[in-house]
Amino acid sequence: MARAAESDRWRVKPHDDVDLSSEDAASTAGAPGDRKATEAELPALQQRLFELHDRLWAEATRSVLVVLQAMDAAGKDGTIKHVFSGVNPQGTRVTSFKEPTQLEQQHDFLWRVHRAVPRAGEIGIFNRSHYEDVLVARVHELVPRRVWKARYDLINSFEALLAHGGTTVIKLFLHVSRGEQLERLDARLEEPSKRWKFRPGDLAERDRWDDYQSAYQDALRKTSTNVAPWYVIPADHKWYRNWAVSCILVDTLDHLDPQYPEPSV
């Protein structure tokens, strides 16, 4: 079963000088064994996640927000599909953040995000998030430098507000290598069941790889706090990624230790 020390392996400590180029995306450190042995652990973790979420939902006073960020094709969708497959859909909410709509652009960058945060009892999952506003917005200069620079502090304050209101925030960066990304983008072109995911802009984005890595690195350095830590998950191996994310979720919920309320007789 997952232990706190297991999550710590991937956690970014506040003000850590994360260097993504030295983080091995293919690492399988800490795994119970090879692919087969590690996948054999997943059903027990999923069962545990189901039970803890059931208690969180019944208790209905606190919530958990899971923020998923990654380069294209790094496996955000696959992580959600696998890790949450055993959890009651009632009490979970996934929000995918795309390019802001016209209405969203007419508000501050946190407006659409704040509306989507989980309510008491829920696990909220963000597939991309407010971090796009210091990632794509920075790389493509969608706003002036002084605007995105100010956002790190605003994000930290916003996440502190969520924590203050009873939301536990965990942020997962799925770290893939450039080579693995290429293979997955190729697979999107070749496999009919994946082709719908390919977007013409994906290759142009890939050309900005180094800029994105720098932007991610800065976000990880500036916004990993005690109340809303980042975790860097080596994600070249999907089985390892699924196991690591499951461990972090179980550890987080274990720590919260939600309780079924007393029956109101």
Ligand code: ATP
């Ligand atoms: P995959 O990782 O599987 O490719 P995806 O999350 O990239 O999935 P898409 O529909 O391909 O999903 O793309 C969503 C796009 O929306 C991304 O390119 C992302 O950068 C963009 N986006 C999200 N939030 C913002 C934002 N605040 N400002 C500008 N672009 C944004």
Ligand code: MG
């Ligand atoms: Mg995409």
